[in-house]
Amino acid sequence: MISLPPDITFEKRPLPGGGWAYEFRHRTLGALGRILLQSLPGRRDTYISCEVAGDPADPRTAERRAIFEPLGLEIARQMEQIVGSPTDKRPIVPPAPPAEPGEVVESKLMQCSTCNAFVAMLVFAPGATDAGRFEDYARRMYPEYSRRNLPTWIIGPASGPGPEDSADILQVWPTRKPLQRLTPAQFNPRLDRLAANHCRPKRNSMR
Ligand SMILES: [Zn+2]
Structure with a gap:
């Protein structure tokens, strides 16, 4: 087996339909991709494939692919020699990432305070305790926030029990921003401004 870079770990899990998945994670990019070992109906050999985690339209998927593809293909090639089956040469990017079981993202x-149009989306991420887990939420919610096209923040767990305790907050849309640690007093005014300003330019231009 080739040795993994220090930032990368994996876990082996059984697949619901039979077979195994080797799931690879990166310390800061979160889930990278999987190598799947499956027996297809009517065939005796094991089918090995690689897939990169994430929506193909998400720019982060390309970053994950750049790291995972060479590694995943090399590991898959070595597994193929052990089990004696051909490997699918290209990692497959699933058209829509399947919902991860047991995890509902709130x-x-x-x-807008005037017309009630949606002006922003907040994603609550109590499990986002490090950069990689923030990326997991960003990846999982990408189809949703890219479709809604609203300013979107992922809000990590509060740093303490008090109502004014800070939380790590990651803006993911329309542009990616660095992770920030903000208190409600620092963050909420941004939301208030969005809610207040949505209809304001329109009113001014009517005068
Ligand atoms: Zn409005």
């Missing part, structure tokens, strides 16, 4: 849409 989100909230903020509305």
Whole structure:
């Protein structure tokens, strides 16, 4: 087996339909991709394939692919020699990432204070305790926030039990920003401005 870079770990898990998945994670990029070992109906050999984690339209998927593809293909090639089956040469990017079982991501849409149009989305990420886990939420929610096209923040767990305790917050849309640690007093005014300003330019231009 080739040795993994220090930032990369993997876990082996059984697949629901039979077979095994080797799931690879990166310290800061979160889930990278999987190598799947499956027996197809009517065939005796094991089918080995690689897939990169994430929506193909998400720019982060390309970053994950750049790291995972050479590694995944090399490991898959070595597995193929052991089990004696051909490997699918190209990693498959699934058209829509399947929902990860048992994890419901809570989100909230903020509305304009005048017309009630949606102006922002907040994603609550109590499990986002490090950079890689923030990326997991960003990856999983990408189809949703890219479709809604609203400013979107992923909010990690509060640093303490008090109502004014800070939390790590990651803006993921329309542009990626660095992770920030903000208190509600620092963050909420941004949302208030979005809610207040949505209809304001329109009113001014009517005068
Ligand atoms: Zn409005």
